[in-house]
Amino acid sequence: MDWETVIGLEIHAQLATRSKIFSGASTAFGAAPNTQACAVDLGLPGVLPVLNREVVRMAAKFGLAIGATVAPRSVFARKNYFYPDLPKGYQISQYELPVVANGHIDIELEDGSTKRIGVTRAHLEEDAGKSLHEDFHGMTGIDLNRAGTPLLEIVSEPDMRSAREAVAYMKRIHELVRYIEICDGNMQEGSFRCDANVSVRPKGQKEFGTRAEIKNINSFRFVEKAIDYEVERQIALIESGGKVVQETRLYDPDRDETRSMRAKEEANDYRYFPDPDLLPVVIEPSFIEAVRATLPELPEAKRQRFVSEYELFPYDAGFLTASRELADYFEAVVKAVGAEAKLCANWVMGDLSASLNRDGKDVSDSPVSSAMLAGMIRRITDNTISGKIAKEVFEAMWNGEGDADAVIDKKGLRQITDTDAIEKIVDEILAANPDNVAAYRSGKDKLFGFFVGQAMKATQGKANPQQLNDLLKKKLSG
Amino acid sequence: MHDKTLAELSAGLAAGEFSSVELTRHFLGRIERFDGQLNSFITVTAEPALAQALAADERRRRGEAGPLTGIPLAQKDIFCTDGVRTSCASKMLDNFIAPYDATVVAQCNAAGMVMLGKTNMDEFAMGSSNETSYFGPVKNPWDTVAVPGGSSGGSAAAVAARLTPAATGTDTGGSIRQPAALCGISGIKPTYGRVSRYGMIAFASSLDQAGPMARTAEDCALLLGAIAGFDPRDSTSVEREVPDYRAALGNDLKGLKIGLPKEYFGAGLDPAVAQAVEAAINEYRKLGAEVVEISLPNTGLAVPTYYVVAPAECSSNLSRMDGVRFGYRCDNPKDLEDLYKRSRGEGFGPEVKRRIMIGTYALSAGYYDAYYLKAQQMRQLISDDFRRAFETVDVIMGPTSPTVAFNAGEKTDDPVAMYLADVYTIAANLAGLPGMSIPAGFVGNRPVGLQLIGNYFDEARLLNVAHQYQLTTDWHQRAPQGFE
Numbered sequence: 001m002d003w004e005t006v007i008g009l010e011i012h013a014q015l016a017t018r019s020k021i022f023s024g025a026s027t028a029f030g031a032a033p034n035t036q037a038c039a040v041d042l043g044l045p046g047v048l049p050v051l052n053r054e055v056v057r058m059a060a061k062f063g064l065a066i067g068a069t070v071a072p073r074s075v076f077a078r079k080n081y082f083y084p085d086l087p088k089g090y091q092i093s094q095y096e097l098p099v100v101a102n103g104h105i106d107i108e109l110e111d112g113s114t115k116r117i118g119v120t121r122a123h124l125e126e127d128a129g130k131s132l133h134e135d136f137h138g139m140t141g142i143d144l145n146r147a148g149t150p151l152l153e154i155v156s157e158p159d160m161r162s163a164r165e166a167v168a169y170m171k172r173i174h175e176l177v178r179y180i181e182i183c184d185g186n187m188q189e190g191s192f193r194c195d196a197n198v199s200v201r202p203k204g205q206k207e208f209g210t211r212a213e214i215k216n217i218n219s220f221r222f223v224e225k226a227i228d229y230e231v232e233r234q235i236a237l238i239e240s241g242g243k244v245v246q247e248t249r250l251y252d253p254d255r256d257e258t259r260s261m262r263a264k265e266e267a268n269d270y271r272y273f274p275d276p277d278l279l280p281v282v283i284e285p286s287f288i289e290a291v292r293a294t295l296p297e298l299p300e301a302k303r304q305r306f307v308s309e310y311e312l313f314p315y316d317a318g319f320l321t322a323s324r325e326l327a328d329y330f331e332a333v334v335k336a337v338g339a340e341a342k343l344c345a346n347w348v349m350g351d352l353s354a355s356l357n358r359d360g361k362d363v364s365d366s367p368v369s370s371a372m373l374a375g376m377i378r379r380i381t382d383n384t385i386s387g388k389i390a391k392e393v394f395e396a397m398w399n400g401e402g403d404a405d406a407v408i409d410k411k412g413l414r415q416i417t418d419t420d421a422i423e424k425i426v427d428e429i430l431a432a433n434p435d436n437v438a439a440y441r442s443g444k445d446k447l448f449g450f451f452v453g454q455a456m457k458a459t460q461g462k463a464n465p466q467q468l469n470d471l472l473k474k475k476l477s478g
Numbered sequence: 479m480h481d482k483t484l485a486e487l488s489a490g491l492a493a494g495e496f497s498s499v500e501l502t503r504h505f506l507g508r509i510e511r512f513d514g515q516l517n518s519f520i521t522v523t524a525e526p527a528l529a530q531a532l533a534a535d536e537r538r539r540r541g542e543a544g545p546l547t548g549i550p551l552a553q554k555d556i557f558c559t560d561g562v563r564t565s566c567a568s569k570m571l572d573n574f575i576a577p578y579d580a581t582v583v584a585q586c587n588a589a590g591m592v593m594l595g596k597t598n599m600d601e602f603a604m605g606s607s608n609e610t611s612y613f614g615p616v617k618n619p620w621d622t623v624a625v626p627g628g629s630s631g632g633s634a635a636a637v638a639a640r641l642t643p644a645a646t647g648t649d650t651g652g653s654i655r656q657p658a659a660l661c662g663i664s665g666i667k668p669t670y671g672r673v674s675r676y677g678m679i680a681f682a683s684s685l686d687q688a689g690p691m692a693r694t695a696e697d698c699a700l701l702l703g704a705i706a707g708f709d710p711r712d713s714t715s716v717e718r719e720v721p722d723y724r725a726a727l728g729n730d731l732k733g734l735k736i737g738l739p740k741e742y743f744g745a746g747l748d749p750a751v752a753q754a755v756e757a758a759i760n761e762y763r764k765l766g767a768e769v770v771e772i773s774l775p776n777t778g779l780a781v782p783t784y785y786v787v788a789p790a791e792c793s794s795n796l797s798r799m800d801g802v803r804f805g806y807r808c809d810n811p812k813d814l815e816d817l818y819k820r821s822r823g824e825g826f827g828p829e830v831k832r833r834i835m836i837g838t839y840a841l842s843a844g845y846y847d848a849y850y851l852k853a854q855q856m857r858q859l860i861s862d863d864f865r866r867a868f869e870t871v872d873v874i875m876g877p878t879s880p881t882v883a884f885n886a887g888e889k890t891d892d893p894v895a896m897y898l899a900d901v902y903t904i905a906a907n908l909a910g911l912p913g914m915s916i917p918a919g920f921v922g923n924r925p926v927g928l929q930l931i932g933n934y935f936d937e938a939r940l941l942n943v944a945h946q947y948q949l950t951t952d953w954h955q956r957a958p959q960g961f962e
Contacts, residue, residue: 039577044576044577044798045564045574045679045680045804046557046558046676047676048712082797084802087803088798089796089797089800090797142803269843271842272846276682276683277680278713279713
């Protein structure tokens with residue numbers, strides 16, 4: 001039988017506020033356990049939550065960025081359950097009235113077409129703390145530093161039909177939240193993670209199959225592998241006469257498999273009700289307009305503009321707009337050079353990106369600034385150096401040897417464009433290799449490269465390639 | 479000194495007739511001497527009290543004293559007090575020493591008041607008789623076989639017996655007004671949002687409100703002025719100027735329109751209580767007020783609505799008492815589930831458990847719409863009744879409680895009978911309105927309370943209406959015998 005996979009994602013994006021969603025404690029990562037948890041985060045008797053205004057602004061910004069409705073009135077609710085790292089015995093979340101509803105984002109499929117993925121809702125909630133099971137000799141340690149960290153839970157429609165689509169969607173959201181600067185996107189620190197709802201159904205069937213929820217996946221690669229595994233597991237299960245049970249599963253990257261999280265089936269009744277400690281969040285149209293004014297150009301719009309304005313290939317535009325910093329860097333280079341956008345794109349995507357990757361650096365702390373790269377590209381376009389020599393110049397700039405002009409001067413890399421000088425060198429080479437000259441003239445065209453190589457060797461690569469070619473052709477033919 | 483009102487003590491301190499240290503010693507001595515009979519305090523903080531008194535006297539010498547500087551008071555043990563046990567009268571928090579002050583406590587401290595100790599109450603404020611306290615029941619000073627009311631029974635008994643000039647209370651369904659009535663003192667539950675709830679251990683968050691309990695309306699006015707106001711740490715507190723309540727006490731009552739809800743004078747009201755209340759109303763007629771009968775047709779919905787909303791909220795509010803971070807933890811838990819079950823099973827008393835179970839049920843999937851949602855709709859109907867009433871009257875009056883203090887043990891086996899004792903007080907909490915109880919006579923030797931309900935943020939008027947009555951009557955000056 002042919003099977004169809006149905007996937008919906010719940011992405012948790014940690015909002016990049018300095019303080020927590022309902023208290024003034026810091027959200028900085030990596031502090032000693034329980035040093036960033038105040039009375040409110042600890043859920044002491046008598047404490048009350050007070051909403052951090054900044055999280056509402058961030059949620060609204062996200063809503064506008066995905067073409068969603070930003071609710072004029074949304075309500076915080078209590079999700080009641082007991083867990084040791086959940087201090088109050090309930091999580092403050094949004095249930096019936098979320099702050100953002102009915103948005104969408106487009107992903108690109110492998111065949112180059114685009115597909116629109118619906119975003120059902122995005123709601124604000126507080127994170128729980130962390131249970132530490134090691135090092136406590138049969139007991140559990142509780143670290144509440146993370147308790148109260150603001151999260152935006154972004155819930156998609158079950159619109160994805162393969163693990164690859166799910167990853168493409170997750171990447172788009174990841175790119176977007178960093179673009180609009182509401183989340184640092186750091187997946188290792190758990191700032192961006194997702195739960196995947198996966199089910200399968202016979203192709204053509206309308207009803208959804210029973211889904212399993214894979215919890216807390218924190219890398220794109222694991223999302224793909226976890227879903228692929230889960231799809232195979234469900235199909236194998238059904239085909240061998242079994243039934244998928246609705247349950248929560250955990251992906252184990254070491255074994256590349258998903259496992260049921262709970263030994264016995266627990267019916268969770270969270271007993272949601274509006275939190276009486278918090279007033280409904282009322283968002284005025286003027287607030288939304290003010291937030292809208294702070295929206296940067298979004299990735300999709302930027303991609304399209306790069307294609308039309310700079311005449312880049314869609315793939316290149318996509319590469320350059322994958323992060324706002326890289327796109328800004330590229331545009332700064334183009335602006336400084338004043339032309340040659342394609343050449344600039346090649347350098348940013350080529351040597352710059354390769355060097356950043358090699359050294360594990362972000363574009364924001366690149367040793368070669370956009371001005372330095374632009375300065376070097378200008379030396380290519382004004383024929384001071386060749387593209388090949390430029391690679392050497394770039395490497396030197398990367399290693400801190402100064403800007404392009406300084407490197408060119410210091411290393412004497414200026415291109416030889418004096419026709420007489422090049423002609424002299426060509427003559428010397430032809431004179432020194434009479435056999436090859438004869439062979440070339442008798443039809444061995446391939447030897448042309450040999451002469452170019454010899455000339456470049458003689459000039460340490462500084463001869464202007466075009467001039468050299470022209471001269472060589474003239475002399476050899478004649 | 480203990481027969482003086484808070485206003486008189488304030489004047490005495492200002493005139494240098496006595497110091498705060500003398501005053502504090504005097505009341506600590508009375509607590510020492512008499513509280514064995516009443517059990518109105520859970521914790522007496524003698525040493526810190528004397529230190530506060532010393533600091534108050536010093537402040538006065540520097541010329542920086544306010545009207546409440548140096549005056550002793552007792553805090554209900556529901557308010558967190560930095561470094562002092564805050565038990566909420568529960569085994570669950572018997573070992574809980576709060577690391578911070580509730581806003582109400584901080585404001586009393588800022589005014590220079592002296593905290594004598596923490597008063598007894600029903601466990602987690604759940605009860606109307608002070609019999610659910612882990613620290614034992616409180617006795618009514620007027621008759622020690624009778625209950626003092628609840629949940630702020632310790633505060634009411636301590637004020638009535640002159641063990642403290644004033645105390646704080648909290649009122650979720652009548653917990654200031656009913657014990658004030660049963661102990662013959664004055665107490666006001668302000669408008670929801672008037673006083674910060676920060677640091678007040680939550681029972682039912684949408685109903686809880688703190689307020690003063692003292693002998694006179696004037697004393698309540700003084701204390702309310704100190705604790706009212708917006709608190710950025712409580713999102714439900716209201717940003718609205720606090721009037722000078724004491725300055726508003728001079729207005730006569732000519733033309734005041736008093737509404738008597740006919741539903742508050744029907745079946746279930748003890749005729750002797752009705753008689754006392756009617757006599758009080760007559761007094762108001764003499765003071766120039768116009769009295770009209772009104773109707774609050776949804777009065778009958780108040781108790782059932784309350785017993786869905788309050789337990790639902792409490793079932794969630796009390797979840798943090800899980801034995802993990804503070805409070806009672808069972809011995810040798812086998813595993814996490816055992817830790818939860820036994821810590822909570824052993825730490826909470828039966829009434830608290832009953833309400834947690836009712837609330838958990840009411841919020842459960844499949845029942846939420848039928849109970850919690852329906853209760854919220856009923857709550858709206860009850861609020862609408864009051865809104866309509868206040869279109870024609872200034873103040874609503876009636877009995878605070880259908881009977882005078884009942885005997886200890888009389889209703890402990892019948893929770894519904896106990897709940898019905900709150901029939902007149904609960905509606906004000908559901909609507910968020912201010913309500914007050916003042917002494918208005920006796921049935922035998924047990925006091926009767928007159929309830930006054932005002933419009934939103936109309937505390938100044940309520941206090942003045944109560945004060946004018948107290949200028950022409952002396953019920954509030956009566957003291958129980960045996961505490962001289």
